[in-house]
Amino acid sequence: MTIFNILANKLILTEAGIIIINNKYEVLQSHRFQPGSEISLYSETKRGMIAANIEEFLLSQSDLLSDSSEVNDQSLLTILHKLYPNENFIYKTINSSNLFSLFVQSDFFNSEEEIRNFLQEFSIEYSKQQIRDVSGKEDLQIIEGINSLDELDKAINIFMARINEWYGLHFPELENLLKDSNVYFKFVSLGLDRTSITEKNLSSFSFSEKKLDAIFSSAQNSKGGSINSKDLSIISILSENIINLVKVRDKVLNYINNLMN
Template structure:
């Protein structure tokens, strides 16, 4: 019977008397060795082991076995005696390099889906600013030609400009005090308006994607806040881990840091802020001013539990959290009728 043992250096085969009968390096460099060691630890059969199995039909490759214990206790002696490395210093350098490479590999495979949410909401915020800027510019620019065009909706305004171009093409157009435009002027305006429309469609796609990824990755926060507000709270915290470790009072004030610092420095004579971004939650923004602080405290306490559930247990407790929150919200509202 032959026994297989694997470590960062390579693959060892020992006989019944613990004599090394075969050895194969895991790789010519630490990165390759780290990659193969990672695959082996996941239960995958690497080429070196498959070759040894073909060569030794009685090979016991189950881990651990008598060879793994023997190798662990006599590793350095075996390596030096069999001249697998010239010196112990060379062995140490190789082992350190493999372990560093394996650590980097492990870190790179850690899923950071919360970072995707943060980047998505940041992209959405950027698009919102860009669309507002383009819309204002388009209105001023096209207003030189047709100032009487009264369409409040930015998206509809851009679509109309892109479609009709010259004011004469609009339905019910009679006259205007605006300047005449040449064909080239109209074309560039239409192109500009089309760019707005394309960005607007992109925003809608990103919003749909955000709803999906937030519901999948942070279902409890999503249930309490909705996808957009949950993503913005997460972005302010920096990561789901940081949010899960925050006390409810810190979550309540996310987004109000500047006001809080001014108050602490004595620059603000008014009261300290009661909430930050949570003001956007309809239960807070639509209620009486004297109730907003109480509701924000209840909501933030539930958000603490939601964030911890999303980060640590990955358990969907949204129904339980939401029911409890609504119950406490009703108590606050009834007590102040």
Template sequence: MYLLYESASGYGLLETVGIDEISQNVDAVQESVVDFNRFGQIVNLTAFKPFESAADALEQCNAVSEGILTQELQSFLELNLPKVKPGKKVKYSVGVSEPKLGSAILEATGIPCVSNNYVLEFLRGVRLHFRLFIRELKEGDLEKAQLGLGHSYSRSKVKFNVNRVDNMIIQSICLLDTLDKDVNTFCMRVREWYSWHFPELVKIVNDNYNYAKVARFVKDKSKLDDDAIPALTEIVGDEDKAREVVEAAKASMGQDISPIDLINIENFALRVVELSEYRKQLHAYLVTKMQDVAPNLAALIGEMVGARLISHAGSLTNLAKYPASTVQILGAEKALFRALKTKGNTPKYGLIFHSSFIGRATARNKGRISRYLANKCSIASRIDCFSEVNTSIFGEKLREQVEERLEFYDKGVAPRKNVDVMKDAMKLAEDGKTDVTMEDAEAEPVKLENGEKKKKKKKKEAEEAAMDVETPVAETDGEKIKKKKKKEKEEKGKEDTDVVVVSTPVENGKKKKKKDKTVTTEPVEAVQENGGKKKRKHAEVPEAQVVEEAETPQKKKKEKKKKTAS
């Protein structure tokens, strides 16, 4: 059996001699590994191929860890292993540390590979005594190669990037939250402690930070006089409050306190002041770090809320992988699972509730704006994570979109399309305007777009007005056409009524009436010749004539009946 060992300096091929693989067990191999004199009789070095450079060593190491057979390793094995005639079975095997690499060697070369505890113990012994197998290596060369390869291999696996150190943001926001709690607790302790000596100071100075500074400055209230007003004014920021502190100290109801107690109170107040100042420094550091790591997310939702989202997700990459629905309820997991358990309403928002957009929205639109804001946060985090250019233009444009969405919910103003906004952002990013502030970014494009909107609105209003003008005309024309058709029908009916009814002689006691449509009345022709108005005059005149003409034959018939009856 042969052993393939991948060291930091090159590939080594070793042969095991004088062992029975079936009878040997792991314990026996472990005993033989400890002593090199005994282990050197079992294992002999067959061949060694050093790596050409550190980059080549890293490439080969990555290939071995992923189970890929490189061309160099394949040629090394084929050159140094015993050759087998075609059609004959291989009588040896190769022990490897990675099973995937063994399957790749078997598939490419047909050499059987073994990877078990028995082989791993042999490879452990080879690793322990490898420097003694290769006499060309000097003392310390192998350790240097291992150190360099270890650093480069770890860096390639972690994919270290200076501009994406989101771990600093996670630690900073956690420390900031802890400092807020601690500073508040310590300030309350200072208030309670110093109020025993100067209780009136609590009502005069409300701010915790200023209270600790005033307590440290005043110390013993009995020694406070009008000369301390300028110094108190610098601390408090108001001369009236400073005078009020001095007047309250003269008539204070607090008890006297010993110098040792004052020293302890002063030291503790100093700690509180230092913690508050460090908290401000940490906040400034977090803001600058967010501008470097996630500028678009910071421009959209703010540095603090963006840092909390990254911290809760675990990293910026994890946040970028989350869908918008997950970002929306990130931080409200307890409420979500409680709602699912009780079959109640699920929460509308999580950490993004601290954004100013949701606070400005009405109660009806809070859910809508939180969903829209989560969508934009997801887009901004993906741009920050996977973009090669460090710019905040996209975040500023996304913030403008959220502002427009708020106006749409409140006033009904139609927002711009996402395609147009992203085109503007791409133009600004391509022009290299990465130093544009929020006001500048909002000023120029919005004015242009408002001008375009006004033009579009004017065009739309003109088109709508034209449509409004055209549609009634079309309706009036249609009505006129309908009226004309009705009039023509009436005229035809009237013309039919203008026809003279001719009575036929009675045959066999039956009466028959026929209409002669070819005969027209003379008054109609007279009206047409006298010309003028064809329709209404000749329509009115024949009606009376028709009635008279229709009545005359009936009268004649009645007279005939009377005569015959007589």
């Protein structure tokens, strides 16, 4: 693991705009959606399309959007891969508990009350738009698909956060070593005690020698506590379920896209 990866910036798609933060959750740059057009601009981004001024903003941030930068939205990740084909951006859920602070830092809003009012109105109007955008029997299936997708996203985020915290008690350094969520949870699903990890255990991964050395070194010098086999077994099962839920989510997303196209 390099220091560069530890300090990789994060790109967050929010209802009010796009925010770039560092690993300390300090805002580096932001782009506010045009007031009054937040729902349409947010919806376009979620469908993999962006307005010219948003594309211009993303292209102007090449110094901040480097290899291994984390992105909290799959659609935005796809857009970035098209804009920066040589960069390896990573999809990863990002803690949104500091959203109010990020909005204020970005000068999107002036107070928490203003933020709460905006988010409440946005939620109501966005739901209405999703329903208006579809009609007829087939489109009712799309509505159910969209609702299912939202519920899957919530469940995945909750389980990911829980496993990060649980396995992190035992091997806290691993999350920074494996920035890709899919790789991280595949690793955790093996149910390995960090003190007994071997190269054979990791043969199914395409880790470089440098990455393997970093994992073994961090495992040996970890600040985490001990863990018993029963805990590891449950953590392994939960991680496997996360992997399966992500696969289901991708299938539901493809289903929705096929219906809408």
